[in-house]
Amino acid sequence: MSLIRPDERTPDRAADGRPVPGVPALELSGATLAYGSRVLWSDLDLTISAGQLVAVLGPNGSGKTSLMRVLLGLQPLTAGSAKIGGAPVRRGSTRVGYIPQKVSVESTTMVRARDVVRMGIDGHRWGLPLSFGPRWRRQRDRIDELLGAVGADAFADAPVSMLSGGELQRVRIAGALASDPALLLCDEPLAALDLRHQQEVAALIDERRQLSGTAVLFVTHDVNPVLEYVDQVLYLAGGRFRLGPPDEVLTSEVLTDLYGVPVEVLRAKGRVIVVSSSDLNASGHHHHEPNQHPPGRSS
Numbered sequence: 001m002s003l004i005r006p007d008e009r010t011p012d013r014a015a016d017g018r019p020v021p022g023v024p025a026l027e028l029s030g031a032t033l034a035y036g037s038r039v040l041w042s043d044l045d046l047t048i049s050a051g052q053l054v055a056v057l058g059p060n061g062s063g064k065t066s067l068m069r070v071l072l073g074l075q076p077l078t079a080g081s082a083k084i085g086g087a088p089v090r091r092g093s094t095r096v097g098y099i100p101q102k103v104s105v106e107s108t109t110m111v112r113a114r115d116v117v118r119m120g121i122d123g124h125r126w127g128l129p130l131s132f133g134p135r136w137r138r139q140r141d142r143i144d145e146l147l148g149a150v151g152a153d154a155f156a157d158a159p160v161s162m163l164s165g166g167e168l169q170r171v172r173i174a175g176a177l178a179s180d181p182a183l184l185l186c187d188e189p190l191a192a193l194d195l196r197h198q199q200e201v202a203a204l205i206d207e208r209r210q211l212s213g214t215a216v217l218f219v220t221h222d223v224n225p226v227l228e229y230v231d232q233v234l235y236l237a238g239g240r241f242r243l244g245p246p247d248e249v250l251t252s253e254v255l256t257d258l259y260g261v262p263v264e265v266l267r268a269k270g271r272v273i274v275v276s277s278s279d280l281n282a283s284g285h286h287h288h289e290p291n292q293h294p295p296g297r298s299s
């Protein structure tokens, strides 16, 4: 069932809601973002087709969240263009689903799991729920369907403040997918989860993109839980970036060039570990990011 409002139609969808082949879910052309004289990234060309997953990696302050803000229509580009489903980015679009790291309202109110999903259908707007009637029933069925698809039906009526981290992420995914978005933005959705829940949530996102063709932009500090699903890596560092398949970007040579200091990329049992060469003898961390402001780079 398509829930795209007439004012939300984008060229990637026909009037009946069916996908139009060949229109990218996301297209960034010559995209540049600078705060004053500080350039976070410049001349970024990135095309994400329906169903593709792109991991965005990089040290603190490299501009990952800022990229999400651009795609949510909250931050204008300094130069270049950004299109979602073939239409310019705009604030509040239901063509973009967003899984934030935290939703502060949830811990302080009696918001139920199904309310989070309803807000996704309504385009993230708070408002009075529909009262009983055919539209209410259709919406309720849709919410149940969405919660069922992520295995969250058992806690549909539970206050979200009582859910575990893994349960809450399932509900957020259902809410983010409620409007059948062309693009799903995930801001470190695995950060608060244990390994089992990380794997479950990553598999869930992968399953949904395969079923619905939703493209995914996945910001993370640790690529390992999603490595098997990643089509491209966008690695931001020191005002520059590298974009390509994981095997081409996650190499000692590429990251040493990007950071401007010696970096080693180690691979063990299918996992990728990035360490600065000077830390090679240090232990205790599975992923140690090199200095985020290497000498000679703008910061």
Ligand SMILES: Nc1ncnc2c1ncn2[C@@H]1O[C@H](COP(=O)(O)OP(=O)(O)OP(=O)(O)O)[C@@H](O)[C@H]1O
Binding pocket: 035, 040, 058, 059, 060, 061, 062, 063, 064, 065, 066, 067
């Ligand atoms: N509105 C703004 N005006 C000026 N500087 C900003 C603004 N928003 C963010 N910054 C700065 O831009 C840099 C990039 O921030 P951003 O949050 O995008 O990085 P990040 O890669 O998501 O970092 P982290 O991994 O720590 O979340 C930071 O140094 C931040 O202080």
